[in-house]
Amino acid sequence: MGFLSSLFRRRRKPVTAESLHAFRQRYVNFLELLESNSELLRIMAEIEDKLLGRELFGMSFVRAMATRAMFHARRMVGSLDALSGGRHPAIGRALEEILERLRQELREQVVTEVSELVLPYKRISRDMVDAVGGKNAHLGELSSRAGVPAPRGFAISTSAYRRLLRHQDLEDEMRKRLMAIQPDDPRSLEIAGQEIQELFEAADTPAELVEAVHAAYEHYIARPSGGKPLVALRSSAVGEDSTLTYAGQYLTLLGVGPEDLIAGYKRVVASLFTSRAITYRLHKGVPFEDSAMSVACLEMVDARSAGVVFTHSPLSLTDDRVLVQSVWGLGPYAVDGVVPPDTFIFERSPSGPRLVERQVSRKDVRLALAQDGRLARTDVEETLREQPSLNDAQATELAALALRLEEHFGGPQDVEFALDQADRLFIVQSRPLRREGPEESEPLPPVPGREVLLSGGETAFPGVGFGPVVHVRDKEDLLGFPDGGVLVAAHSSPNYVLAMPKAGAILTDTGSVTGHMASLCREFGVPSILNARTAVETLLPGEFVTVDAISRRVYRGRVDELLALSRERTVLMQGTPVHDSLSRLAKHIVPLHLTDPAAPEFGPQGCSTIHDVTRLVHELSYSEMFSVGDRASDHEGMAVKLRAPIPLDLYLLDLGGGLAISDRFVVGPEEVTSRPFTSVLRGMTDERLSSRVPKPVNIGGFLSVMSQQMLTPPNLTVERFGDKSYAIVSDKYLNFSSRVGYHYSILDSYCGNTVNKNYVSFKFTGGAADEVRRNRRVRAIALILQRLGFTVEVVADRVSARIQKLEARDIEPRLEAMGRLLIFTRQMDMLMHSDASVQHMADCFIRGDFSCAGLPEE
Incomplete structure (x- = not known):
């Protein structure tokens, strides 16, 4: 043994500054690779979690995930390239093909715009939603095709909105504020919304837009006699009045004079960014880019009464009666619920709607136009307060008009109307009726004994x-x-x-x-x-x-008896535009097809997703890292051998402050000054491990290990008994790449005085037993790590675990436990002969019984 040791020392090559720098740089690349791999696994887990549709997210999340995934995938491939000396160029080419497909998904679709800034209703139909928004598209259909009475007016198009955004770079400023939003923090929504609305208020309006709006008012609304009617400016956002209601989310201005058209227009457009509107779009998965505001400019109806018509019950899928509700004055007091409305219910019949029920409410106040054109809350005359705001004939006419619109649009409608002082009916809005939720349930009896x-x-x-x-x-x-x-x-x-x-x-x-x-x-x-x-x-x-x-x-x-009837209410993102976008991107990121390193397709040619590339890179990085480590141990002064009572041929590379002595080839545990590695060594040299009685080796397990070893071709056997292991150390850092038997593991840790920096990351894989025993082993290790407080993930025969942001005094005992675990796993494969052994092995480790006495038999 002395002869072999002296021979080994004589063959060690002298280290140069260049070789030491190159060695350390390769280890830096390896650490970057591991860091990006861990980050990518977190990104993919977060994407999969969001794809369940239970949590709120927006397009900023989708783009951020894609961008981060591309960055870390490139970083992993670049790190492997540096680590291997450029031996795997095909991986980089495969990744770039995947990233190009991903970028294609990310590219914004070109929005087809009409060139006109304003459009008359006679030129608008319901298929022009992108140009004028849902409300205007329906109003145009009313005026040009449905043949129902509607106010005169015109639409300010979405092209005008986008022209306003491009003016003075409003869009960039808006994006900055939208990116600062935390979806679950209402105050961040309020701050961002208020700042964006102020941007609109302060922005100059393009001269051509000002001219177009005023010219349209003069042509379509102003009287030939010189009269200047007031107008209603109503929101008509893209997506509004469609499958989503956007009910009450955007602004309507009533009684606007011609001199205030532009200021009013900007206020309505800015209502895209009220905190409530932003909240609604977030929860409905509508991206900022898919929101554009058109505005309806309608001659104001001086309403004697107003309200809504539903051609089906909004609560019941089986109730097809027509519901008419009205109040005195303008419509907002009906749709906002300020005044209890009168209700008229009609049944359908071949001869037209038939009134079957009338409910008249007391209506003490109304919203009306004052003499100066301003809106005012006024008292209803005492004689009218309990009188119906529509007579039966007017209600019946409204029901018939609404049914005509239902037939025209091909589905149930939610219709808003106004009756002017001359008793003329006007339809001011018609949109699809969205019926949400379950059927109305039968009332329950009172719960006994409950107040x-x-x-x-x-x-x-x-x-x-x-x-x-x-x-x-x-x-x-x-x-x-x-x-x-x-x-x-x-x-x-x-x-x-x-x-x-x-x-x-x-x-x-x-x-x-x-x-x-x-x-x-x-x-x-x-x-x-x-x-x-x-x-x-x-x-x-x-x-x-x-x-x-x-x-x-x-x-x-x-009242638990009632709460048992409640159902979990979650934000269901599935089916929303944002969820669909994430799904399309995820197919290029998340799926894993490369699962078997021995399979012929396990290479660049088999990579079709980012996950495939990172799996391949991660696998190759181990062999490259051990190769670099082997070269380091052959250079005198680069890596030093640790002499300690542990079953490892272990070499240390000190990056600074990890060893008390750096000019020796061999060091002992007392010369290790790295805080995290000292803790690991304390666990590995635990006397309870070295003095334990021999484990009762199961003959089936022994034969399983030996048969797997003998059947593994030499070129596919990466880990062998007696191979070298390596630890990179500094005063607060440890990266420990360990080969124990046929297992290999990577323990990465930072342990210092800054809590937010502290972490322990552990990855374990390999084994010489059959697949069933390897699976049992990882389940046992996972149980142990979970009991130690780690977040654990198990895939096939691999275990990944992490714990972070703890005080050093809480990190150190976990590192000590990790040291014990590394030794404890040496012959675990041979002992995992039944499912019962999984829990038993974990229990033994936690209580410190490393002999595993009482191991269950098959």
């Missing part, structure tokens, strides 16, 4: 919710709304969309089940009771209540 705090009202969305009462009076209450809170308010409002993702239930004293907020409650699946009358007065802030929106009761405290 009912409130009963009555109307169900906007059936279900059961529980939580603390939160009174909402203003936007500040919405921004601070807690998870699971029960929102209680005086009247309904589409602004409450800000809290809907968090709300356990919603109760309002007034409101209509046909209003904007009710539509949003159904879209978001929030159990909701409207017209509860005394919710604000009765329910005290902070008290916990159970809301039964099926039977319209509110109970004190938690």
